[in-house]
Amino acid sequence: MAEMTVIEAIRTTLDEEMGRDSRIFILGEDVEAGGVFRATEGLVAKYPGRVIDSPLAESSIIGVAIGAAHYGLRPVAEIQFADFIHAAFDHLCSEASRWSYRTRGDACLPMVVRTPWGGGVHGGQHHSQSIEAYYTHLPGIKVVAPSFPADYRSLLKAALADLNPVLFLEHKRTYRLIRQDVANAPAETVIGRARIARKGTDLTIYAYGLMLHESLAAAAALASEGIEATVVDLLTLQPLDVETILESARATGKALIVHEDTLTGGFGGELAALIAEHAFEHLDAPIRRLCAPDIPAMPYHPNMEHFFMPDREKIAAAARDLAAY
Amino acid sequence: MTAARPRRPRSRETLPDYLLSEQQLEDMYYYMLLSRRLSERMMALQRQGRAAFVIAGAGQEAAQVGAAMALKKGTDYLAPYYRDLGMNLVYGMDAREAMLNLLGKRDDPNSFGRQMPSHWGNAARRVVTQSSVVATQLLHAAGIGLAAKLSNDPIVVLTCCGEGSTSRGDFHEALNFASIHRLPVIFYIQNNGFAITERTEKEMAVENVADRARAYNMQSAVVDGMDCVAVYQTVRPAVDQARRGGGPFLIEAKCYRLWPHSSDDDDTRYRPRKELEEWAKKDPLVLFRARVETDGIFPREDLDEIEARVEEEVRDAVQWALMQPDPAPEDALGYVYKEL
Numbered sequence: 139m140a141e142m143t144v145i146e147a148i149r150t151t152l153d154e155e156m157g158r159d160s161r162i163f164i165l166g167e168d169v170e171a172g173g174v175f176r177a178t179e180g181l182v183a184k185y186p187g188r189v190i191d192s193p194l195a196e197s198s199i200i201g202v203a204i205g206a207a208h209y210g211l212r213p214v215a216e217i218q219f220a221d222f223i224h225a226a227f228d229h230l231c232s233e234a235s236r237w238s239y240r241t242r243g244d245a246c247l248p249m250v251v252r253t254p255w256g257g258g259v260h261g262g263q264h265h266s267q268s269i270e271a272y273y274t275h276l277p278g279i280k281v282v283a284p285s286f287p288a289d290y291r292s293l294l295k296a297a298l299a300d301l302n303p304v305l306f307l308e309h310k311r312t313y314r315l316i317r318q319d320v321a322n323a324p325a326e327t328v329i330g331r332a333r334i335a336r337k338g339t340d341l342t343i344y345a346y347g348l349m350l351h352e353s354l355a356a357a358a359a360l361a362s363e364g365i366e367a368t369v370v371d372l373l374t375l376q377p378l379d380v381e382t383i384l385e386s387a388r389a390t391g392k393a394l395i396v397h398e399d400t401l402t403g404g405f406g407g408e409l410a411a412l413i414a415e416h417a418f419e420h421l422d423a424p425i426r427r428l429c430a431p432d433i434p435a436m437p438y439h440p441n442m443e444h445f446f447m448p449d450r451e452k453i454a455a456a457a458r459d460l461a462a463y
Numbered sequence: 464m465t466a467a468r469p470r471r472p473r474s475r476e477t478l479p480d481y482l483l484s485e486q487q488l489e490d491m492y493y494y495m496l497l498s499r500r501l502s503e504r505m506m507a508l509q510r511q512g513r514a515a516f517v518i519a520g521a522g523q524e525a526a527q528v529g530a531a532m533a534l535k536k537g538t539d540y541l542a543p544y545y546r547d548l549g550m551n552l553v554y555g556m557d558a559r560e561a562m563l564n565l566l567g568k569r570d571d572p573n574s575f576g577r578q579m580p581s582h583w584g585n586a587a588r589r590v591v592t593q594s595s596v597v598a599t600q601l602l603h604a605a606g607i608g609l610a611a612k613l614s615n616d617p618i619v620v621l622t623c624c625g626e627g628s629t630s631r632g633d634f635h636e637a638l639n640f641a642s643i644h645r646l647p648v649i650f651y652i653q654n655n656g657f658a659i660t661e662r663t664e665k666e667m668a669v670e671n672v673a674d675r676a677r678a679y680n681m682q683s684a685v686v687d688g689m690d691c692v693a694v695y696q697t698v699r700p701a702v703d704q705a706r707r708g709g710g711p712f713l714i715e716a717k718c719y720r721l722w723p724h725s726s727d728d729d730d731t732r733y734r735p736r737k738e739l740e741e742w743a744k745k746d747p748l749v750l751f752r753a754r755v756e757t758d759g760i761f762p763r764e765d766l767d768e769i770e771a772r773v774e775e776e777v778r779d780a781v782q783w784a785l786m787q788p789d790p791a792p793e794d795a796l797g798y799v800y801k802e803l
Contacts, residue, residue, distance in 0.1 A: 377800075
């Protein structure tokens with residue numbers, strides 16, 4: 139099979155799964171025209187009536203998807219930019235995440251919420267956000283954040299087969315940036331498993347989304363300096379693959395956590411706590427977090443945007459420091 | 464549990480003045496009465512310290528029972544709100560289960576002790592699980608309606624909330640969505656005059672919630688929610704029409720909350736006794752009983768017999784439910800995710 143971009147991986151998977159399972163339908167803004175990122179392009183013609191434009195109202199998209207999933211269909215709710223999902227927070231936090239719990243499994247919500255997140259696209263405050271920390275704090279919702287096309291395919295399939303609400307985070311900067319021969323690439327098929335994307339002995343870098351690619355680039359550069367980093371592709375943020383995370387921390391004794399969300403209250407805090415709690419005696423250095431500074435949101439001008447986001451140089455610098463500790 | 468005295472069989476023929484049969488009228492009275500008597504016992508149990516919290520629908524029994532009886536039980540979906548004990552009784556919950564729910568017992572078929580009382584939900588009965596967040600269920604109802612439409616399934620969804628909840632954005636979003644797609648959803652608003660302490664004029668600048676239907680190109684009706692027969696006669700055609708593909712309907716039942724908001728509320732702070740006394744004359748149970756008695760549908764002793772049957776069911780339910788097992792502490796765990 140030819141190489142595929144992230145957006146192609148998503149589109150082809152939606153297409154294949156809709157062809158296989160007539161319960162799947164898509165609801166979101168502009169999805170009939172293909173969506174602003176073209177993730178649903180061509181699907182309305184192929185599956186008439188199953189690709190449905192929603193009003194410009196995120197609470198409607200998620201709330202209606204909840205009802206449809208409760209009924210027994212398999213809605214795929216598209217939130218055009220993750221930055222706008224918060225209008226539907228109530229439906230995800232107070233309703234979807236608790237549906238199975240509060241009925242003791244009498245009811246469930248097999249639904250997928252797809253949304254583009256992350257920066258590096260000059261999107262400013264409201265088209266660049268990282269939202270994972272809010273939603274990983276909701277047991278009952280699964281949060282998936284792949285990095286490579288093959289994983290986008292396999293995990294989107296897994297999300298569509300899951301009986302629970304899955305927040306499927308798609309890093310928008312990688313949509314057309316990252317390509318992969320998906321037929322010959324490793325593909326994680328289970329939600330809740332991380333992958334060792336690169337094996338090294340000097341430190342472990344934990345990342346997801348665009349930062350995973352930046353971390354791999356940094357690790358490649360560090361190798362030429364004689365520093366060998368393990369890079370863990372987290373893939374799923376809720377539920378976490380605690381075992382893989384801890385094993386790697388114990389093996390290298392040094393942990394560098396990278397994300398483009400802001401530092402305080404960011405998802406890295408949970409990873410750091412896990413490692414400190416369960417791998418403390420194996421650590422040779424304090425856990426290091428490389429995150430965006432604590433400012434409310436990503437600024438627009440490229441100078442400030444670059445300042446805000448971690449990148450391969452910053453990751454390599456932090457890794458060097460940590461390796462030398 | 465049923466009183467032993469034999470009584471004449473009820474006719475299932477439609478009575479012209481009611482458009483309901485004797486049997487249906489008896490059922491109406493039974494469910495309304497059961498709802499009220501259960502609620503009274505629940506409040507007593509709360510005062511005795513045996514139940515932590517009660518939120519009831521006293522004054523709204525006609526609005527609830529008349530509307531629920533207009534649905535196809537077990538086929539049509541009900542997405543209720545926390546005052547809808549009467550609706551749930553029509554939909555198959557019995558007195559014992561209602562008491563399990565009040566006491567948060569392990570076998571409460573709504574949430575197994577995981578939610579506060581009166582947060583209904585039962586998949587087999589097609590009662591949609593609800594939270595304490597108001598009006599979210601309106602969007603869930605729209606979603607069920609959309610799914611049914613996509614599946615060519617001729618069901619109807621009836622969803623409820625109070626007039627206070629219609630101030631939330633979800634009310635607007637749900638009506639907007641349902642109307643765009645002409646979904647088989649009945650938005651049923653029980654306007655009981657109060658959002659806890661706030662009167663309707665603090666919640667909206669229009670006279671009727673139903674007035675808003677025009678903004679969605681949706682059909683609407685206002686009905687006297689203290690009159691169970693009128694409620695049925697209003698809701699039933701809307702349900703039939705929605706089932707035939709006629710689209711959603713907004714129905715406002717004007718009723719009155721005869722009790723405080725909940726067991727934690729003291730309504731003497733904000734409600735004059737005189738007002739309550741005036742409304743008590745329109746108590747839906749009093750009105751219904753007077754009408755069917757005056758019209759000679761049922762002799763007084765038949766109605767007394769229903770009263771006695773309900774009293775016995777409630778007594779039995781309390782005694783039985785108090786003996787039922789509580790959840791174990793570790794029952795707090797599990798079912799965070801639904802497994803395949």
